[in-house]
Amino acid sequence: MASQPTRSPSTAKRYLVVFIIGLMVGVVAAVMLLRALQARQDPFPGAVMQVMAHQTQALKATAAANRCSAHDSVPRLQSLRAVANDLEAAFPGLGDDSRFAGAASSLRANLDQALAAPPANCAEVTATLEKIGNDCRACHQDFR
Structure with a gap:
């Protein structure tokens, strides 16, 4: 074969x-x-913005759920204030810019004011959120 x-x-x-x-x-x-x-x-700048966004959204959720006592809002405001201390460190290239410094300073001042006299009702929480939102918008319009 x-x-x-x-x-x-x-x-x-x-x-x-x-x-x-x-x-x-x-x-x-x-x-x-x-x-x-x-x-x-560097993941730090993004992390700072994520934490601030999360805390702000959580504060909005407590206001929407009509849970606006100081007990509910103060921990979120404290977290926002603690993170606001690191804004210049998170964005070192913007630390010398007067617009950035002004927006960061205004945010810290509004948070200090809110912590000194914590919002007692939903209208005050909403007003505080509006101030925080205005400070965030001022910075994001210039630097985003």
Whole structure:
């Protein structure tokens, strides 16, 4: 009996395998590059803004739920005030700008005022939130 000749894989299959391997190597290299770039970025500014946004949203939620006693609002205001202390440190390139310093100072002053005389009802909580929102908007309009 004559032996049948063995068939070698077609050229198209070889190209497909090489293409898939190249694609996988490219994906791995892209992920490694993106991770390296991400590691070089400072997460502090984003974290400060996230914490402030969370505390403000939580304060809005307590006002919406009609839970506006000092017991409910003071912890959120204290957290906002503590984070507001780090605004200049979070954005070192803006620390010398008078607009940024003014907005940060105004935010701290409004929070100090709110902590000195905590809001006792929902109208006062809403007014405090409006002041905080105005201070945040003043900065975000100039620097976002």
